[in-house]
Amino acid sequence: xxxxxxxxxxxxxxxxxxxxxxxxxxxxxxxxxxxxxxxxxxxxxxxxxxxxxxxxxxxxxxxxxxxxxxxxxxxxxxxxxxxxxxxxxxxxxxxxxxxxxxxxxxxxxxxxxxxxxxxxxxxxxxxxxxxxxxxxxxxxxxxxxxxxxxxxxxxxxxxxxxxxxxxxxxxxxxxxxxxxxxxxxxxxxxxxxxxxxxxxxxxxxxxxxxxxxxxxxxxxxxxxxxxxxxxxxxxxxxxxxxxxxxxxxxxxxxxxxxxxxxxxxxxxxxxxxxxxxxxxxxxxx
Ligand code: AMP
Ligand code: MN
Ligand code: MN
Ligand code: MN
Numbered sequence: 690x691x692x693x694x695x696x697x698x699x700x701x702x703x704x705x706x707x708x709x710x711x712x713x714x715x716x717x718x719x720x721x722x723x724x725x726x727x728x729x730x731x732x733x734x735x736x737x738x739x740x741x742x743x744x745x746x747x748x749x750x751x752x753x754x755x756x757x758x759x760x761x762x763x764x765x766x767x768x769x770x771x772x773x774x775x776x777x778x779x780x781x782x783x784x785x786x787x788x789x790x791x792x793x794x795x796x797x798x799x800x801x802x803x804x805x806x807x808x809x810x811x812x813x814x815x816x817x818x819x820x821x822x823x824x825x826x827x828x829x830x831x832x833x834x835x836x837x838x839x840x841x842x843x844x845x846x847x848x849x850x851x852x853x854x855x856x857x858x859x860x861x862x863x864x865x866x867x868x869x870x871x872x873x874x875x876x877x878x879x880x881x882x883x884x885x886x887x888x889x890x891x892x893x894x895x896x897x898x899x900x901x902x903x904x905x906x907x908x909x910x911x912x913x914x915x916x917x918x919x920x921x922x923x924x925x926x927x928x929x930x931x932x933x934x935x936x937x938x939x940x941x942x943x944x945x946x947x948x949x950x951x952x953x954x955x956x957x958x959x960x961x962x963x964x965x966x967x968x969x970x971x972x973x974x
Contacts, residue, residue, distance in 0.1 A: 705824045879935045
């Protein structure tokens with residue numbers, strides 16, 4: 690049970706992925722995933738569909754979500770796994786977290802209009818399968834489709850990163866709240882893609898310490914948003930902080946994602962896989 694091709698991080702049309710939950714389940718199964726979780730941003734509306742599709746394929750499933758958090762003025766993401774999706778505090782917390790996205794998107798559109806890109810809000814909205822979850826990814830798709838940029842990376846670099854014309858600062862959930870919602874719903878909280886944050890070593894240490902103090906239990910070590918050269922550092926940090934290790938592609942789209950479902954290397958044997966903490970939450974039938 691320890692070594693598994695587990696893929697515990699990906700996105701569907703319910704947030705900023707391009708595939709429906711059922712299609713993702715099939716893709717995961719076909720590509721050899723042995724334990725799967727759909728982790729849409731700030732939204733669990735796809736969980737029932739993902740779970741039903743996975744179980745019909747004989748693919749073990751864990752409930753999942755990726756919560757947007759503001760920690761020391763920086764956006765970080767916390768993945769929740771194995772929680773009860775009917776938990777009231779979690780459902781209300783997620784509702785509040787995604788609440789400001791519509792207004793933020795309109796402001797992003799206004800920012801882009803000022804630099805000569807009109808209609809971006811309306812354009813992005815067309816790509817959002819779920820308008821409540823309109824995100825920077827949907828703006829990126831619009832700007833690529835209309836030929837303003839070559840790919841999403843260029844869009845983020847020129848228009849959507851902090852300080853760029855389409856960037857609108859936003860306050861997401863507090864770290865302690867996100868971890869508490871997940872825990873109180875019976876799940877395990879995991880720091881998503883720690884290498885992606887623009888943090889000094891001191892800030893990173895503070896994130897890990899506070900996360901742990903709030904009851905967080907895991908960290909992504911092998912992850913589609915990390916370079917392979919970054920895995921060892923986070924394996925060490927997992928051991929240092931006594932955190933379990935998670936593994937997930939962060940797959941969004943066949944056209945955009947570098948790493949597909951199930952494609953990552955397995956976790957090292959010296960790490961505790963996060964699914965060992967979740968053995969009784971894995972759904973198989
Ligand atoms: P938001 O939650 O609206 O701030 O959007 C964040 C999403 O943008 C992330 O979940 C990623 O899917 C995507 N993203 C962030 N940075 C980049 C990047 N440099 N290149 C491509 N996609 C990115
Ligand atoms: Mn995303
Ligand atoms: Mn993320
Ligand atoms: Mn993600």
